Amino acid sequence: MKIVVTGANGQLGKCMQDVASNFPALQCIFLGREHCDLQQFGMVSQVLQALKPDWVINAAAYTAVDKAEQETQAADLINGEAVGHLAKVCKDIAAKLIHVSTDYVFDGTATQPYVETDAVHPVGAYGKSKLIGEQLIQQLYADGAVIVRTSWVYSRHGANFVKTMLRLMKEKESIGVVNDQLGSPTYAIDLANALLSICQHPKFVPGIFHYSNSGIISWYDFAVAIREISGLNCKVNAITTAEFPTPAKRPEWSVLNCNKIQTTYGCAIPEWKASLQQCMTLL
Numbered sequence: 001m002k003i004v005v006t007g008a009n010g011q012l013g014k015c016m017q018d019v020a021s022n023f024p025a026l027q028c029i030f031l032g033r034e035h036c037d038l039q040q041f042g043m044v045s046q047v048l049q050a051l052k053p054d055w056v057i058n059a060a061a062y063t064a065v066d067k068a069e070q071e072t073q074a075a076d077l078i079n080g081e082a083v084g085h086l087a088k089v090c091k092d093i094a095a096k097l098i099h100v101s102t103d104y105v106f107d108g109t110a111t112q113p114y115v116e117t118d119a120v121h122p123v124g125a126y127g128k129s130k131l132i133g134e135q136l137i138q139q140l141y142a143d144g145a146v147i148v149r150t151s152w153v154y155s156r157h158g159a160n161f162v163k164t165m166l167r168l169m170k171e172k173e174s175i176g177v178v179n180d181q182l183g184s185p186t187y188a189i190d191l192a193n194a195l196l197s198i199c200q201h202p203k204f205v206p207g208i209f210h211y212s213n214s215g216i217i218s219w220y221d222f223a224v225a226i227r228e229i230s231g232l233n234c235k236v237n238a239i240t241t242a243e244f245p246t247p248a249k250r251p252e253w254s255v256l257n258c259n260k261i262q263t264t265y266g267c268a269i270p271e272w273k274a275s276l277q278q279c280m281t282l283l
């Protein structure tokens with residue numbers, strides 16, 4: 001089975017490259033932006049028509065959450081319109097599409113883990129742009145696409161919370177980390193394994209699914225665990241979101257209920273701290 005992965009040089013794309021050898025039955029072709037730029041519609045059509053994959057996994061996105069508040073058009077183009085074009089091309093060549101989306105499509109006012117059917121209501125430009133992408137896929141290729149919403153993604157690759165915390169903890173005697181935003185981290189290696197296992201699953205079920213590691217924590221809890229595992233001495237202070245303002249508003253509650261992907265596709269959902277420990281052996 002032939003799989004094309006777009007966004008190959010991003011955090012998730014690199015983790016997909018790391019785990020591809022776990023799936024010897026899958027022939028994975030990794031395309032970075034230079035070979036498959038989502039906003040160059042002609043290029044996307046041409047490349048995919050030539051390769052004729054069975055599946056396309058879209059790990060490419062505009063992910064600069066704060067910058068998106070200014071660069072709304074760029075975010076909407078890459079995360080919205082271009083994803084619609086990708087869905088059309090996948091439909092034309094009869095390739096199934098796995099698209100990665102985000103907890104930021106929700107407003108974070110819930111008190112229970114979000115299920116896939118909960119009402120969406122993004123509070124920032126990035127979440128809005130990702131929602132456009134989801135909606136276009138649902139309009140254009142609902143029966144051929146799986147949308148996987150994830151949250152708080154980290155790994156040894158790219159820029160992410162774990163790597164930022166480690167750097168700050170080495171540089172400073174104390175740091176403040178917000179304690180009033182709750183969610184579940186996702187080790188990108190676990191997500192990458194889950195996405196490729198979907199391609200191998202005997203039964204294809206289209207639709208929206210949620211995937212994160214299990215457990216509900218705050219960014220402060222996450223930072224404390226990073227400090228513990230690293231053995232660094234930096235003091236971690238709990239602060240409020242109001243004390244750490246950012247251009248884009250973040251949801252207070254980002255917890256995704258992941259039962260559906262587990263029961264439908266049998267995806268493994270490791271516990272967050274076990275995965276963090278695994279990742280940190282590589283850092």
Ligand SMILES: NC(=O)C1=CN([C@@H]2O[C@H](COP(=O)(O)OP(=O)(O)OC[C@H]3O[C@@H](n4cnc5c(N)ncnc54)[C@H](O)[C@@H]3O)[C@@H](O)[C@H]2O)C=CC1
Pocket residue numbers: 006007008009010011012013032033036037038039040058059060061062063078100101102103130150151152153154158159
């Ligand atoms: N990082 C996180 O905490 C979260 C990420 N997600 C989603 O997970 C997915 C993967 O994210 P990451 O790997 O962490 O992001 P990333 O920013 O590390 O990787 C995204 C990749 O897409 C590429 N890209 C940007 N514009 C492109 C274009 N026009 N054409 C082709 N490639 C383009 C970038 O060069 C980059 O290599 C994205 O869909 C993101 O929205 C969802 C929730 C949280």
